[in-house]
Amino acid sequence: xxxxxxxxxxxxxxxxxxxxxxxxxxxxxxxxxxxxxxxxxxxxxxxxxxxxxxxxxxxxxxxxxxxxxxxxxxxxxxxxxxxxxxxxxxxxxxxxxxxxxxxxxxxxxxxxxxxxxxxxxxxxxxxxxxxxxxxxxxxxxxxxxxxxxxxxxxxxxxxxxxxxxxxxxxxxxxxxxxxxxxxxxxxxxxxxxxxxxxxxxxxxxxxxxxxxxxxxxxxxxxxxxxxxxxxxxxxxxxxxxxxxxxxxxxxxxxxxxxxxxxxxxxxxxxxxxxxxxxxxxxxxxxxxxxxxxxxxxxxxxxxxxxxxxxxxxxxxxxxxxxxxxxxxxxxx
Amino acid sequence: xxxxxxxxxxxxxxxxxxxxxxxxxxxxxxxxxxxxxxxxxxxxxxxxxxxxxxxxxxxxxxxxxxxxxxxxxxxxxxxxxxxxxxxxxxxxxxxxxxxxxxxxxxxxxxxxxxxxxxxxxxxxxxxxxxxxxxxxxxxxxxxxxxxxxxxxxxxxxxxxxxxxxxxxxxxxxxxxxxxxxxxxxxxxxxxxxxxxxxxxxxxxxxxxxxxxxxxxxxxxxxxxxxxxxxxxxxxxxxxxxxxxxxxxxxxxxxxxxxxxxxxxxxxxxxxxxxxxxxxxxxxxxxxxxxxxxxxxxxxxxxxxxxxxxxxxxxxxxxxxxxxxxxxxxxxxxxxxxxxxxxxxxxxxxxxxxxxxxxxxxxxxxxxxxxxxxxxxxxxxxxxxxxxxxxxxxxxxxxxxxxxxxxxxxxxxxxxxxxxxxxxxxxxxxxxxxxxxxxxxxxxxxxxxxxxxxxxxxxxxxxxxxxxxxxxxxxxxxxxxxxxxxxxxxxxxxxxxxxxxxxx
Numbered sequence: 127x128x129x130x131x132x133x134x135x136x137x138x139x140x141x142x143x144x145x146x147x148x149x150x151x152x153x154x155x156x157x158x159x160x161x162x163x164x165x166x167x168x169x170x171x172x173x174x175x176x177x178x179x180x181x182x183x184x185x186x187x188x189x190x191x192x193x194x195x196x197x198x199x200x201x202x203x204x205x206x207x208x209x210x211x212x213x214x215x216x217x218x219x220x221x222x223x224x225x226x227x228x229x230x231x232x233x234x235x236x237x238x239x240x241x242x243x244x245x246x247x248x249x250x251x252x253x254x255x256x257x258x259x260x261x262x263x264x265x266x267x268x269x270x271x272x273x274x275x276x277x278x279x280x281x282x283x284x285x286x287x288x289x290x291x292x293x294x295x296x297x298x299x300x301x302x303x304x305x306x307x308x309x310x311x312x313x314x315x316x317x318x319x320x321x322x323x324x325x326x327x328x329x330x331x332x333x334x335x336x337x338x339x340x341x342x343x344x345x346x347x348x349x350x351x352x353x354x355x356x357x358x359x360x361x362x363x364x365x366x367x368x369x370x371x372x373x374x375x376x377x378x379x380x381x382x383x384x385x386x387x388x389x390x391x392x393x394x395x396x397x398x399x400x401x402x403x404x405x406x407x408x409x410x411x412x413x414x415x416x417x418x419x420x421x422x423x424x425x426x427x428x429x430x431x432x433x434x435x436x437x438x439x440x441x442x443x444x445x446x447x448x449x450x451x452x453x454x455x456x457x458x
Numbered sequence: 459x460x461x462x463x464x465x466x467x468x469x470x471x472x473x474x475x476x477x478x479x480x481x482x483x484x485x486x487x488x489x490x491x492x493x494x495x496x497x498x499x500x501x502x503x504x505x506x507x508x509x510x511x512x513x514x515x516x517x518x519x520x521x522x523x524x525x526x527x528x529x530x531x532x533x534x535x536x537x538x539x540x541x542x543x544x545x546x547x548x549x550x551x552x553x554x555x556x557x558x559x560x561x562x563x564x565x566x567x568x569x570x571x572x573x574x575x576x577x578x579x580x581x582x583x584x585x586x587x588x589x590x591x592x593x594x595x596x597x598x599x600x601x602x603x604x605x606x607x608x609x610x611x612x613x614x615x616x617x618x619x620x621x622x623x624x625x626x627x628x629x630x631x632x633x634x635x636x637x638x639x640x641x642x643x644x645x646x647x648x649x650x651x652x653x654x655x656x657x658x659x660x661x662x663x664x665x666x667x668x669x670x671x672x673x674x675x676x677x678x679x680x681x682x683x684x685x686x687x688x689x690x691x692x693x694x695x696x697x698x699x700x701x702x703x704x705x706x707x708x709x710x711x712x713x714x715x716x717x718x719x720x721x722x723x724x725x726x727x728x729x730x731x732x733x734x735x736x737x738x739x740x741x742x743x744x745x746x747x748x749x750x751x752x753x754x755x756x757x758x759x760x761x762x763x764x765x766x767x768x769x770x771x772x773x774x775x776x777x778x779x780x781x782x783x784x785x786x787x788x789x790x791x792x793x794x795x796x797x798x799x800x801x802x803x804x805x806x807x808x809x810x811x812x813x814x815x816x817x818x819x820x821x822x823x824x825x826x827x828x829x830x831x832x833x834x835x836x837x838x839x840x841x842x843x844x845x846x847x848x849x850x851x852x853x854x855x856x857x858x859x860x861x862x863x864x865x866x867x868x869x870x871x872x873x874x875x876x877x878x879x880x881x882x883x884x885x886x887x888x889x890x891x892x893x894x895x896x897x898x899x900x901x902x903x904x905x906x907x908x909x910x911x912x913x914x915x916x917x918x919x920x921x922x923x924x925x926x927x928x929x930x931x932x933x934x935x936x937x938x939x940x941x942x943x944x945x946x947x948x949x950x951x952x953x954x955x956x957x958x959x960x961x
Contacts, residue, residue: 323825324818331815334804341763341801342816342869343787401806 152395152402156410159443163414167421174424181303185371187416188309189214190383191409192364194390195316196247196357198408201391202320203353204333204400205261209250210361211383212272215376217243218365219276222285222375232291236366243362244355246272251354255347269384276377285375295370305367309409312360317405329353333400386415389440414443461486462654463508463539463623468517470503477503481517481680483673487622490645490655492669492686496698496860496888499675501658505625509541510534540616541625544632544886546608550601554592555583557600558615583614590614591644605749606637613644624648625656630664631886634749634914635949642668660888661915662691674698699890708896709922712740712903718774719877719908725768726759728752730932733769737877737908742899744923745912747952752932753912754796757879761786761793773877787816792875794866796882796912798859802866805855809847810836812854812865817872839868843898860891867895871902878902881912896922916945928952 167174174180193210200207221239224230230238246268253264297304320326328349331339340346361380369375394411396403418439422432465483469476478500485491495501506512508519510531519526521537528534534541548557556563556579564575564582583596592610594603600611609629616624626645630638645655645668659665665672666686674682674697682697719737724730730752737743745753758764760771762782771778773789780786786793795801803812813836814821821831836850843864847857854865863883870878880899884892899922903909913919919926926938928951936951 322827324822324827325825327811327815327818327827330807331804331811334806335800337801338795338804339815341761341783341793341795343784343873344815345782345784401804 153404153407153410155446156394156407156414156443159446160410160414160417163417163421167417167424171421171424174421177301179420179424181301181306183416183420184306184309184413185303186420187412188303188305189364189368189371190386190390190415191309191412192312192367193357193361193383193387194394194408194412195312195405196353196360197387198391198394198396198403198405199316199320199329199353200261200357201388201396201398202333202400202403203329203350204336205254205350205353206265206388206398207250207261207354207357208265208384208388209246209268209272210357210387211380212269212276213243213246213358213361214365214368214380214383215378216246216272216276216365217362218369218379219280219285219375219377221366222287222369223279225287225291226285232288232294235291239366239369240359240362243365244359247355247358247361248351250358251351254354255350273377273381280377282377284377287369287373287375289373291370292373293370295367295372305371308363308367312363313405313409316356320405325349325352330401333402335401386412390415393440393443415440462522464520464523465504465508466518466520468504468507468519469515470507470512471515476678478507478514478678481675481678482683483680484683485623485654485656487652487654488649489670490649490657490668492665492672493656493658493675494660494665494672494694494698495675496890499698499888500678501675502627503678504675505541505627505656505658508534508539508625535619538620538622539625540612540619540621540623542609542612542616542627542629544628546605546612548600548608548611551599553597553599554587554594554603554611554614555579555596557611558583558586558618560615562619582618586614586617587611589617589647591640591647604637605632606634606640609633609641610644613648621653623654623656625658627658628660628886629657630659630661632749636748638664660886662694662889665694666691695889698888708893708900709742710900710904712742712900713906714741714924715739715906720772721756721760721769722772723769724756724759724766724771726755726764726766728755728758728764730755730759731768733929733932733934735927735934735937737910739876739906739908740903741924742903742909742911742922744919744926745910745929746916746919746926746948747929747935749914751929751952753929754881755932756929757793757881757910757912761791761879787873787875790874790876792816792870792873792878794863794870794878794880794883796885798862798866802869803854803862806853808851808853809840809845809857809865810850813839813868813872816869820872835872836868839871843868844894858888860887863887863891863895867898875907877908877910879910879912882914883911884918885914916948919943919948920945 193214197207197210217239220242221235224238225232225235250265250268253259254261295305299307320329328339328344331344332346332349336346365380368379390411391403391408392398393414394403394407396407415436418436419432422435427435461484463485465481468478468481470478481500481504483504493501493504503512507514508528510528510533513529519528526537528537549560552560559579564579565571566573566575580596587596590610590613592607592614594607600608603611629641633641648655657668669686671683671685672689673680674694676698715738717736717738722734724733733756735743747753755764759766762780762785771780778789780789799805804815810832814832818827821828821835833850839845840847845864845868846861854862857865883895899909899911911922920943924940926943926948928935928938928948930952938947
């Protein structure tokens with residue numbers, strides 16, 4: 127923000143007030159961090175701010191971002207899903223096997239991948255609502271179970287997918303890679319779902335106060351079942367898109383991604399205690415991590431150091447947000 | 459001559475609210491001073507400034523005539539000020555003794571000083587507990603104690619730092635009559651020992667009984683200080699609300715017609731047995747009994763929150779299947795629960811989202827929420843119940859207790875219930891709002907709504923109820939009509955031994 131004319135004081139004050147209002151929302155803070163990161167990288171490297179690079183960064187983080195949409199809903203409802211990385215990998219694997227070994231049609235292959243993700247999501251939901259296992263433990267167990275199944279059915283060998291399937295992950299609409307379009311469409315759909323529908327409102331409500339929600343007639347278990355199922359579905363969708371992009375399904379795909387996904391959601395302003403968060407925030411959170419990874423490569427930072435730097439940035443981003451919120455609370 | 463604690467010209471501003479403006483306050487050793495005012499009058503803010511939770515913007519605090527600064531809770535502690543907040547600050551898993559010395563653990567001298575001195579801890583704890591009137595094993599976990607005994611632990615903790623000033627925020631709001639008596643004995647004892655006690659309460663009876671002097675706050679201003687024996691209820695209420703309230707409770711006669719609800723032999727896994735009662739259109743049915751007598755549990759079973767183990771519910775002459783709150787709501791029942799912060803509200807959501815939470819179907823079509831309808835419904839309740847809020851988007855955690863309660867009531871009225879259950883609807887609420895809620899109940903009854911009201915305040919039960927059910931230890935002990943009911947009769951039933959059978 128530069129002062130172009132000192133006489134525009136009043137206008138400036140209006141802008142400042144608008145800023146103050148926006149600054150209350152976490153999403154705005156995240157957007158600022160992302161913007162700052164982009165500015166720094168533009169100044170430090172000449173290759174960052176190019177159309178090709180930007181779209182390739184967006185494609186790179188779109189897979190995490192799509193999973194983060196589901197994770198975001200789970201975290202808003204007051205839970206957490208650690209199995210999404212494994213479900214992502216396994217869904218892609220089954221889709222690849224269906225296309226490659228069973229000779230299924232492309233729509234059938236996509237459907238089976240999504241169905242597998244949905245199925246595991248329902249299992250998570252069942253463990254949590256029927257057997258009353260805490261989400262952290264239930265999904266931690268499923269993380270291991272699903273990953274183990276992926277190793278078991280492939281013995282660790284990769285599965286190739288037919289090349290006519292690859293266009294779904296490798297194609298472009300104009301300059302925009304397909305996965306980025308999928309991400310944008312899914313983000314839009316689920317933003318509307320969360321903000322504009324009865325079910326979306328109920329997800330926020332049970333995360334904000336489960337007991338009060340139950341007394342208000344909300345079938346808490348059904349809502350939870352739904353969010354874990356959706357998280358599984360979105361991990362499945364992302365898994366199917368990723369094999370189309372890579373042309374091959376690996377049993378190790380998505381290994382450790384649960385951390386990136388949860389981090390994206392939390393950086394995006396959601397709270398692990400539930401009731402708070404937005405899809406847009408989660409996408410921005412995934413973007414921050416994606417841009418950072420890209421920046422570290424462009425800056426020739428040794429891959430051995432990248433992981434530590436990213437972890438550090440996650441901590442800094444969340445600490446900054448906490449401090450900002452605490453500052454707000456103190457003013458209140 | 460200067461008082462023990464003297465506050466002059468204290469001001470504290472929060473964004474959008476002047477919580478305190480130029481407030482004076484004082485308390486001397488060996489006296490009990492009442493701090494009264496409606497919710498939102500600034501009592502909590504004043505206490506929190508003295509406790510070091512908030513910092514004042516302006517003003518002076520003097521202790522024994524010397525100016526002091528209180529910036530942190532530690533400062534407040536160090537000056538000998540102890541605050542016992544409504545939501546007690548105890549660690550449930552730790553024992554009484556450990557809680558008393560939390561953060562100031564007793565240790566042996568010398569090389570073992572990193573360890574705990576259990577023997578001395580137990581001895582000192584015993585002494586302090588005795589002074590606070592608490593009789594139990596010092597190693598008992600605090601979580602196993604009743605609310606009143608937890609309060610005694612807080613008192614013992616206050617005594618352990620030889621507090622000169624003890625501030626109690628609504629100490630009796632969750633206590634039964636007997637427990638309140640016990641607390642009063644302790645306050646008397648503290649007073650005799652020269653401790654200054656600040657007593658914050660809504661209950662005028664208690665204030666008149668316990669306090670030597672009264673400070674009255676209204677809308678952040680100090681509107682008066684008076685010796686208790688030179689004032690009366692009417693004057694105090696006038697000072698607190700700034701207007702004449704007339705009689706405290708309003709109950710208009712409503713036409714009582716057909717039986718709407720019949721509960722037969724209700725039992726639940728939460729310890730109620732064989733409870734039967736009926737409820738008619740336009741009637742207000744009071745549920746009286748001691749805290750823990752099973753009143754709330756009957757309602758929870760009726761509303762489908764707790765699992766019913768026996769009995770049946772008949773609505774409009776037909777058996778009703780109620781296994782969860784959703785089905786209860788479908789049968790036209792509404793339930794304003796006892797603890798509005800824990801069970802009533804989603805504190806992080808705004809006024810509008812809370813008001814429509816139980817009737818989302820009514821403000822949506824095909825699963826999509828209608829902004830316009832939500833706004834319309836909320837606006838109508840803000841007006842009808844005169845909810846004081848800067849707007850529909852205000853997060854409810856920022857509202858005062860009385861306005862929060864109005865939001866919960868609005869949520870249930872939005873479901874257009876035919877049967878409305880109110881559990882302690884006016885607990886911890888200022889006199890003005892209390893009267894408004896009573897007026898609302900009366901109006902609803904006049905419109906044919908059948909109302910069940912649980913209350914621990916006998917005067918409220920007597921003033922509002924057409925009929926009164928008295929509970930004791932999970933069973934119904936009797937039923938009184940409005941004309942035959944009296945405080946004595948209710949208490950007699952509420953305290954009657956189980957062996958004497960069901961009336």
